[in-house]
Amino acid sequence: NAGVMQNPRHLVRRRGQEARLRCSPMKGHSHVYWYRQLPEEGLKFMVYLQKENIIDESGMPKERFSAEFPKEGPSILRIQQVVRGDSAAYFCASSGTDFSTEAFFGQGTRLTVV
Amino acid sequence: AQKVTQAQTEISVVEKEDVTLDCVYETRDTTYYLFWYKQPPSGELVFLIRRNSFDEQNEISGRYSWNFQKSTSSFNFTITASQVVDSAVYFCALIPNAGNNRKLIWGLGTSLAVNP
Numbered sequence: 001n002a003g004v005m006q007n008p009r010h011l012v013r014r015r016g017q018e019a020r021l022r023c024s025p026m027k028g029h030s031h032v033y034w035y036r037q038l039p040e041e042g043l044k045f046m047v048y049l050q051k052e053n054i055i056d057e058s059g060m061p062k063e064r065f066s067a068e069f070p071k072e073g074p075s076i077l078r079i080q081q082v083v084r085g086d087s088a089a090y091f092c093a094s095s096g097t098d099f100s101t102e103a104f105f106g107q108g109t110r111l112t113v114v
Numbered sequence: 115a116q117k118v119t120q121a122q123t124e125i126s127v128v129e130k131e132d133v134t135l136d137c138v139y140e141t142r143d144t145t146y147y148l149f150w151y152k153q154p155p156s157g158e159l160v161f162l163i164r165r166n167s168f169d170e171q172n173e174i175s176g177r178y179s180w181n182f183q184k185s186t187s188s189f190n191f192t193i194t195a196s197q198v199v200d201s202a203v204y205f206c207a208l209i210p211n212a213g214n215n216r217k218l219i220w221g222l223g224t225s226l227a228v229n230p
Contacts (some may be wrong), residue, residue, distance in 0.1 A: 033217055042222040043205065048215055058214055091159060095216060105159040 004094050005074075006106035013082045013113050021077040021109045025094030029104070032075040034067060037089040037108075046090075049075055082113045116141045116210040119223035127196055128229050135191045137206030143167075145212035146181065148189045153223070154202040159228045165189065196228045 005024040013019050024092055025032050034046040036059075048056040049069035060067065064082075069075040091108045117140040127133045139148060163173065165182050168187040173180045177194045193200055206221040 017174045021208040031216075034219075035218070043207075043218075043220040045219070048217055056217060059217075089157065105161070110157070 004092060004106035006090075008094055008109060009107060011109055011111045013111065015083055015113055016081050018082050019082050019086070019111055019113075020081040021079075021090050021094035021111070022074040023094070023106055024074040025092075026096075026104055029094040029096045030094070031095045032069050033093045033095075034075070034077050034092045035093070036049050037091065040086070043091070046077070079111075082111075084113050087111055087113045116208065116219050118206050118208050118219055118221035120204075120206055120224050122224045123222070124225045124227070126227045126229065130195050131197060131228075132192060132194050133196050133226065133228075135193075135204050135206075135226070137189045137221060138192065139187050139189065139206070139208045141208060141210040143211045147209040149207040149209075149218065150180065150189075150191050151205045151207065152202045153205065159205075162191075193226075196226075198228050198230055201226060201228045 004026055007022050011019055023032055030051045032049045034047055035043045037043045045059040045065045047054065047060050049067060051069055052071050064080045066078045075092065077090060089108045089110050090107055093105045095104065119138045121136055125133060144167065148165045152160040152162055163180055170182050170184060172182065179192045181190045184230045188207060191204065199201040203223045203225045205223045209216050209218055
């Protein structure tokens with residue numbers, strides 16, 4: 001049973017470009033959480049999605065960031081017009097109806113903005 | 115307020131020493147969950163343990179043990195006879211409620227270096 005898959009593992013973008021980060025949850029999981037790990041700041045919750053719905057986006061920056069989890073396909077975290085401060089590791093976790101997200105993290109996407 | 119504090123930023127020990135990583139949490143909820151994760155240099159997050167607020171029994175798993183004390187809002191992690199492979203950043207985290215939203219609140223982590 002494949003775990004949570006994130007791709008790409010590493011992503012380099014120039015300032016002003018768009019970054020798209022993908023998260024495929026474990027089979028049968030319909031809940032996805034995104035976290036960001038900034039250097040020297042630890043991990044912070046960004047957004048919680050269920051299929052086709054955003055449940056909690058209290059951790060998302062107000063501008064340039066968006067997330068979706070369509071009926072089919074992976075969850076996407078999209079960052080428009082990236083800036084150097086967006087450089088970070090982005091992790092996603094998934095859960096099923098038992099809501100036990102904690103064990104199921106992807107390996108992360110490391111975004112570098114140059 | 116809901117918060118996790120890991121006061122130790124960095125710890126350095128010599129192999130075979132015991133080491134305790136501290137974690138103090140804050141939440142007003144009566145039902146909550148506490149966790150420890152390991153982040154090795156390769157960067158992935160490795161789940162170590164979950165403890166719910168109603169289970170104060172301490173746990174031991176091999177060289178790892180956890181001490182949960184509600185009276186002091188602490189959930190400390192001890193590694194016995196540390197090894198070089200234990201070198202990593204360790205995070206304590208909290209899910210501060212029993213609802214369906216399982217977002218984690220994280221401490222800033224403790225970087226553990228085990229030297230040969």
